Amino acid sequence: MSENAAPPVRIRADVLATPAYRQGATPTKPGFKLSSNENPFSPLPGVLEAIARxxxxxxxxxxxxxxxxxxxxxxxxxxxxxxxHLAAGSVAILYQLVHAAAGSGDEYLYAWPSFEAYPALGLASGASGVAVPLTAGAEHDLDAMAAAITDRTRVILLCTPNNPTGPAIRRAEFERFMARVPSDTLVVLDEAYREFVTDPEAVRGEDVLRDHPNVIVLRTFSKAYGLAALRIGYGVGHPAILSAAASVGIPLSVTGIAESAALASLTPEARTVHAERIAEIVRRRDALAAGLRELGLAVPEAQGNFVWIPEGGERGGIGDSQALAAAFAEAGTLVRPFAGHGVRISAGEAESLDEVLRVVRGFLAG
Ligand SMILES: Cc1ncc(COP(=O)(O)O)c(C=O)c1O
Structure with a gap:
């Protein structure tokens, strides 16, 4: 049956008009999967045993x-x-927070392009998403976001470092922005890639919570801890905000297996290996960014476990992100194109670096 067929029952028109979240492509031939910002390492020592138990x-x-x-x-x-507050992935908490704070007629703000789940977060509650374009340097345009706040704004999402473009928001910029945000408006600091951040000036959730009771920080075990398939993420902040989020969440959705895997990832032994792996992924990310820049591409500062190649041939970008992604797919490697914006490539296996540079070099040579 076609997914475009009309449903045999009455479904909300606004729901029917909204496409479902589309995951990065799944591999069809052997090669590298660099399309979902996953961790190339398997779970930390002790985790698989904890899962089995x-x-x-x-x-x-x-x-x-x-x-x-x-x-x-x-x-x-x-x-x-x-x-x-724990949930089945930090994306679940994003939904909960928007549902808890923004209903019909309300707005939530986010930068764009950013995490692809953001545009649909308000669908079920009836809240409207307001997308504010990134700057030419692929960073949050915090002045424009502050100017976009209205008396209907209930939630502001800040993705740092920004998926898919890479730059992190700096602490000073964040504080200037917060000075313009009403203190009763929820600000979500989505730090899914926090562990990969090396910019010492980047805002860090743990540093700002005390001064800003309207901020909730989101983190996840999916990326740095390599537990994407187990679905466990968390929010940190004011207990009353988190309790409201829990009220609209689906009960019992964090599994015991995910809980045990997360606990096993936090033992001192696991943490030592974790730190080594993060350092290695950061090395690969930086090498990838440097290699692409040497090819003349304007790769913005990469603070997550991925790099971004912007569109815009004359400004150090590529002409067509879909065409570059197709060239990768042809070579057996999956990357994530954002039509009209650019291509995101995850820092994956060590051997994937040369392959990425090879494909991009070939693409640029036409
Ligand atoms: C910025 C950002 N936030 C949240 C998530 C959701 O992660 P998870 O639900 O796996 O914790 C992702 C996943 O790609 C992401 O990129």
Missing amino acids: RSEESNRYAAAAMPELRAGLAGEFGVSLDHV
Whole structure:
């Protein structure tokens, strides 16, 4: 049956008009998958054993409060456990926060291009998304975002570092922006790629929560911890905001297996290997960005585990992102094109670096 067929029951027109979230492509031939910002390393030492042990209890619901994990995460932010909320991926918390704060007639603001889930976050609650274009340097245009705040704005999403373009928001810019945001407006600092940030001036969620009770910081085990398939992320901030988020969340959606995997990822032994792997991924990211810049491309500052090639031939970009992605696919490598904007390439396996540069060089040579 075609997914475009009319449903046999009455469905909301605004829902029918909205395309479902589209995941990056899945591989069809052997090669590198650099399209979803995944971690090329398998889970940290001890994690697979923890998963195996916990899966023996799969006939039981997990205890939803998960205090040990929440306390561990809270400790990293210097807050108490009630400041931490878990969900099946940080994307789930994005939905919860927008639903909790923004209803019909309200607005939520985000930069664009950014995380592809943002435009549909308000669909079910009836809130309208307002997209504010990035600057020419592919950074958040915080002046334009501040100017776009209206008395209907309920949520502002800041993605730092920005997926897909790479730059992080700096602490000073963030503070200037926050001075223009009403204190009763929720600001979400989406730090899905926080562990890869090397810019010492980048804003860090743990540094700003105390001064800004209207900020919720989002983190995830999907990227730096390599647990994307297990679906576990967390929000940190004011307990009453997080409790509102939980009220609109789907109960019991964090599995016990995900909980055990996350806990096992935080042991001292796992943390040592984690730090080494992050350093390695950052090395690969920087090498990829440098290699692409040597080819004349205007790759913006890369602070996540990915690099961005902008469109715009005359300004150090490529002509057509779909055509570049097709050239990659032809060579067996998946990357993520954003039509009209550019191409995002994840820092993956060590051997993928030369392959990326080879394909791009060939593409540029026409
Ligand atoms: C900026 C950003 N936020 C949130 C997410 C969601 O991550 P997850 O739901 O796997 O925690 C992603 C995933 O790609 C992302 O890029």
